[in-house]
Amino acid sequence: MNPEERPDDVPDLNELLKHLMGGGDDMREAMSELGLGHIDPAMFAQMQQQMAAMMAAPSDGSFNIEAARDVARRTVSTEGDPSVSAATAKDVDQVVMVANLWLDQVTDFASTGAGKAWSRSEWVEATMPTWRRLVEPISDAVNAAVMRAMRDQIGNLGAEQFGMPPQMMGQLEPMLGRMSSAVFSMQLGQAVGTLAGELVTGTEVGLPLVEGNPVVIMPTNVAAFADGLGMDAGEIHLYLAVREAARTRLFQNVPWLGPALIAAVQSYAADISIDTEAIDEAMRNADMQDPAALQESISGSIFRPEPSEAQKRTLAHLETLLALVEGWVDTVSDRAVRPHLPHADALSEAVRRRRATGGPAEKVFASLVGLELRPRRMRDAANLFAALEDSKETAGRDGAWKHPDLAPGADDLDDPMGYVNGEKEQAREKPAQPDEMDDALAALLAQGREEMESEKSDSPADEPGNGDGDESGDDPKA
Structure with a gap:
């Protein structure tokens, strides 16, 4: 088909697809209009079946x-x-x-x-x-x-x-x-x-x-x-x-x-x-x-x-x-x-x-998603739950699931006894202990407060005799 000769006479694709899925001479004529009439008959039939299956189901x-x-x-x-x-x-x-x-x-x-x-x-x-x-x-x-x-x-x-x-x-x-x-x-x-x-x-x-x-x-x-x-x-x-x-x-x-x-x-x-x-x-x-x-x-x-x-x-x-x-x-x-x-x-x-x-x-x-679904630490997890059971019986083992924040994490698989001893729950209930950065920040803030107090005490506006209305500068009690 030459578009320059028939620019306004373009076959409607929806109709062609209906022909494709209907078979018979109509399908061959439709395929010819698309320039595909040379396809082998066996491939023709297979393509019809595949196209029908593909296009028939509702799109979502x-x-x-x-x-x-x-x-x-x-x-x-x-x-x-x-x-x-x-x-x-x-x-x-x-x-x-x-x-x-x-x-x-x-x-x-x-x-x-x-x-x-x-x-x-x-x-x-x-x-x-x-x-x-x-x-x-x-x-x-x-x-x-x-x-x-x-x-x-x-x-x-x-x-x-x-x-x-x-x-x-x-x-x-x-x-x-x-x-x-x-x-x-x-x-x-x-x-x-x-x-x-x-x-x-x-x-x-x-x-x-x-x-x-x-x-x-x-x-x-x-x-x-x-x-x-x-x-x-x-x-x-x-x-x-x-x-x-x-x-x-x-x-x-x-x-x-x-x-x-x-x-x-x-x-x-x-x-x-x-x-x-x-x-x-x-x-x-x-x-x-x-x-x-x-x-x-x-x-x-x-x-x-x-x-x-x-x-x-x-x-x-x-x-x-x-x-x-x-x-x-x-x-x-x-x-x-x-x-x-x-x-x-x-x-x-x-x-x-x-x-x-x-x-x-x-x-x-x-x-499907490029994701290798292989939990490599199942033995570590089994050892952790076994240790929980030995220490706290069934209730302690199953109680690990009561809240996502308290469930074992990757670090707990490295230190199962720390988890068994309740260190994770204790850390959640207690305020976080200061680390080195916290100590350094506290020292810096304390130093800043001391410097501000020192500057305030040394300021001339705070010296006796420099109040409002006092022009002599002498102690009024002298």
Whole structure:
């Protein structure tokens, strides 16, 4: 199409998209009008399907939760996602009931209720709203960067390859926004779907992903985890159920903890830096006629590798919180299962190895927000809670969570006995002791006051005989 010959006869992009998703001869005619009639028929059909899926779901700004959910469900379906039978659900409920009975003996934190046996897709459905809260701070930044790169690339392609008239570029803007949203949403969906295929319990990542904090067991994944351990499957289910029930009790009974964890992830994501050069490179090398190839081309790292100073502080805080959560869970779970499970030590070591090798949560967060979610000090945290329990029993161990200002911090992991002896709480209740700088400032102020008093006493206006109306200067009593 030559824009100079027909400047006012530009095809409407919305109508063309309807043709694209309708198929048949209308679609081919519409594609020909865009200069794309030469595409291979097989690619033609694939592109139609991909475009329809991308454009059909309602847009939600820079993030499309319906598209992300759909991709996640397709991901778990591809790997296999058997439904949970009624018998399995009953077994899980009984296992969780036993786990709660054991936990009742070692903590005063109340139970969160009956157990739930979920398939992978059920976990996806339940956790997607929380994933949305976690990634929304970054989705806007990614959307802006991808939009700009797409706009530049399609502008070049339109001008140089397709003969696309300038009048049509304005109609492309809404489509670009939806494509950008779809790209990010597909990436999130793939990450969450992959995670759903690996987690054994609902909150294994250490974050309160499920609303209401139910005790969620994923039987298909537990079976995969148990394969090769050489232990009784019932014992493995019980151990994992105790850990999950302990974690959900903590989130339920410490109301500030879950929001603090979510806020830390959001804060890190909000300060993310997008590597626009990497996106530009991806746009140059991507097939702009193939949305799936476009998504794959930018599915790698699009974040600058060096975190900001603010991100480093946030990461340190997040890692400390996660270490404290898992340290508390380790301590309480060990107390609960040791009298009942003969392989408690071996199971604990298997869980530690699973975490130490960079588990599924770390991979997901690294792909989504460039965040390596690996609490490196879980053993230190477990030692701190064990020391608290030895010194102050159960109430003292669990009382560490009563207020965020009194909860252990990174420094307390270095000096657990200082925390156990109450030094942190004492410091909060007592006025801060002056340090060297305070002493120096006090001395300087005292010196200044002395000099002012000295100047005042030496002033002629203060000498006898220099008052108002006294001209002789002699003592009036002389």
